[in-house]
Amino acid sequence: MQKVIEVCHRVEGQGKINYFVQNDKIDHVNFVLSAVRGFENILIGKKLQDIPRIVSRICGLCQASQTIASCKAIEEIYGIKPSFQSILIRRLLMSAELIKSHIIHFFFQCLPDLLELFQNEDKNMDIFNLIKLDPQLTSSVYDLIKAATEISHIFGGRMIHLITPTPGGMIYNPSKKNILLVKRYLQKASTNIDYILQKYVDLFSQKQPPEDFNLHSLNMLGMLNEGHYDRYNGSIHIMQSNGNEIEFDVLDYENYFTKDANLFGIKFLIDDHKPILTGPIARYSLCRNNSLSMYNSLLKHFDMRWKNNILFVNFLQLLEIFNEIKTSAAMLEHNNLENHESLPNLNTIANYNGIGNVEAPRGTLVHHYHVNKSNIVDKVKLYIPTEINFPLLNESIKEYAQKLYEKEDIATLNRKVQRMVRAFDPCIACATH
Numbered sequence: 001m002q003k004v005i006e007v008c009h010r011v012e013g014q015g016k017i018n019y020f021v022q023n024d025k026i027d028h029v030n031f032v033l034s035a036v037r038g039f040e041n042i043l044i045g046k047k048l049q050d051i052p053r054i055v056s057r058i059c060g061l062c063q064a065s066q067t068i069a070s071c072k073a074i075e076e077i078y079g080i081k082p083s084f085q086s087i088l089i090r091r092l093l094m095s096a097e098l099i100k101s102h103i104i105h106f107f108f109q110c111l112p113d114l115l116e117l118f119q120n121e122d123k124n125m126d127i128f129n130l131i132k133l134d135p136q137l138t139s140s141v142y143d144l145i146k147a148a149t150e151i152s153h154i155f156g157g158r159m160i161h162l163i164t165p166t167p168g169g170m171i172y173n174p175s176k177k178n179i180l181l182v183k184r185y186l187q188k189a190s191t192n193i194d195y196i197l198q199k200y201v202d203l204f205s206q207k208q209p210p211e212d213f214n215l216h217s218l219n220m221l222g223m224l225n226e227g228h229y230d231r232y233n234g235s236i237h238i239m240q241s242n243g244n245e246i247e248f249d250v251l252d253y254e255n256y257f258t259k260d261a262n263l264f265g266i267k268f269l270i271d272d273h274k275p276i277l278t279g280p281i282a283r284y285s286l287c288r289n290n291s292l293s294m295y296n297s298l299l300k301h302f303d304m305r306w307k308n309n310i311l312f313v314n315f316l317q318l319l320e321i322f323n324e325i326k327t328s329a330a331m332l333e334h335n336n337l338e339n340h341e342s343l344p345n346l347n348t349i350a351n352y353n354g355i356g357n358v359e360a361p362r363g364t365l366v367h368h369y370h371v372n373k374s375n376i377v378d379k380v381k382l383y384i385p386t387e388i389n390f391p392l393l394n395e396s397i398k399e400y401a402q403k404l405y406e407k408e409d410i411a412t413l414n415r416k417v418q419r420m421v422r423a424f425d426p427c428i429a430c431a432t433h
Contacts, residue, residue, distance in 0.1 A: 005032075006414040008421050010109045012061060013428025017417060019401060019410070026405045029398040031390075031421055039433040040380045048074045048375065049167060049346065055367070056161045058382075059429040061104070064090075064097035064156065065360035066367075066430070067165045068232075072356025073367040074167040076251075079350025085336050086169035091232050092182075092331060093156050093165065094358065095324040098231075099189070100148035101361040102317035103196075105425050107141045110314050113419040117311075118207045137199050140192035144321070147185040147192075151328075154178045168344045179332055186329045193322050197298060200315055205301035209309040212400050213423060217241040218275045218392060219268075220282035223359045229287040229323075231359035237286055241274050250357040250366060259381055266387050275392035278363025278385050279425070280316035310396070310423045317361075317425075349375060360385055362427050386431035393424045 004019040008031065018030045039058055043051055052070040056063045068090050075082065082090075111130065131138045149159050156162035157172060164172040174182075218241055225234035236253065238246040248256055260267040268276055298319065306312045331337075349371065357366045363385030370379035397420050404413045 004410055004414075006418075008418050010112075010418075010422055011426060011428060012059075012105075012109075013426075013432070015421070015426065015428050017397070017414065017421070019414075021405075026398070026402045029394065029401045029417070031394055031397060031426070033428050033432050040382055043369070043377055043380045046377055048077065048369075048371065048377065051369070051377065052165055052167065053161075053163060056163075058433050059427060060160050061101045062097065062360050062362070062365075062427055062430050063161055064093040064152070064165075065358050065365050067162050068094060069356045069358045069360075069365050069367040071165050071167050072358070073354040073369050074356070075354070076356060077349060077351050077354035077369065077371060078167065078344075078346050079348075080168050080344045080346075082169045083341050085173075085334075085339055085341060087232065088331050088334055088337060089155050089170050089172070089174070090165055092328055093152060093162060094231055095328045096148040096151035096155070098324050098361045099321050100145055100152075102321050103141055103144045103148075106196075106314050106317055107138075109422050109425070113422060114204060114311070114314065117210060117419070118204055134199065137196060140195050143192050144189055144196075147189045150185055151182055154182060166343065167346060169341060171343070173340050174337055176338060179337060183329065183332055186325055186332070189325050190329070193318065193325060197318050197322060200318060201298060201301050204315075205306075209306055209311050212403065213310045213420065215277070215281070215308055215310055218277050219270070219272070220285045221276050221278040221364055221388060222282040222286045223357065223364055224286055227287075229283060234359075236357065236364060238268075238270065238276075239282075239286055240270070240272055242272070246270065250355050253355065253357075253366060253368075253383075257383070259383075265390075266383060275395060276388050277392055278388045279361075280313050280320055281310070282363065283320075283359065284316050310420070313423060313425065360430075362386060362425055362430075363388060365430075382433055384427070384430045384433065386426045386428070389424055389426070390431070393421065393426065396420055396424075 004021065006017050008015045008017055016032050018032050020027045039055060043054060046054065051074065052067045055070045056067040058066045152162065153159045155164065155174060157164040164170050220239040222237060223230060223234035224237050235247050235249050246256065256270065257266055257268045302315065353370050355366065355368045357364065365385060366383035368381040369377050372378045397417050400420050401413055401417050404416055
């Protein structure tokens, strides 16, 4: 058996693909994440109040989700609820995070793949060629990144690794000047995403996506709040491939999934043993019969061949950016954003277990902490969206590689298989925590 190891490029973090070849056939393929940072161990022995700022360092893109899921878990331990104002600001931070994460993935990681697949682009689509492709598209992308970065800075205290979210609320109240500035960023962002969406429709909607990227029978996992899209509050839903839907509170998650013995494994305790997908496609599948009418005028350009294909995630990411910009602008109209509020005292432990969940850009994220009688954390479990998608990703690249190897050399195979990895948008930093 021969093992060929190739580094995977243009993904968040560092990963590589292992190909195992036997009798001139691909036996199996693994996407390998080797950099273990060990945050589940780092957090043990820490004081609860310090944990949100520590976990924000897990990832430079998913920082808000990690921080806020942590705050929610700690608030469960103390039995406290943050104010409406604090939740609004947290939602704004999560929106800025999603805008930046999604647009970076679309433009830098996946757009070159889409152009190669659908436009038969032979030239190297590096950043300079992307700029030449459409300067207005490039400027719109960079303006979105700038807007999201500045919103994070204003409400989070820093451009990355937020410091304002804290158990019980926020340690920052925005001024009228800052709120007005964010409104201006969002107005421009709205124009930018409109152009990018229309460009995507023009480029790809009439194309037929490759069947090798089709999603077969699988289960979808995501959060819903009384049946509606909500990335901050909600119960967890699993839509099974047979149409059945399982709904449960995150506090009961261990009845449905738990840590596997494998380092990056999550074991789902449901009887059909189908692979699980979380993230934009899962959110769309769970919510599309609800209040997503703003999507319909653009979604109608894509037929069902797209909607059962992993490449459709790129368009859904753009739609989610559109949605977050609109909802963020609406949140800024609340008058009490400027009010100064005192934080609750964190003195009495109400529960020794604290579990917090949010919908991160890549899917459902859960933090679970246990504290001892000295109020020190002694057990930590982090459930990362990329870990949830990992089995499906590996199965997809295995099938794709086996088919390609029948007619391609290993170098060409590796270049093409990496497209499949990028389509899943793995967050390696979060998955290896």
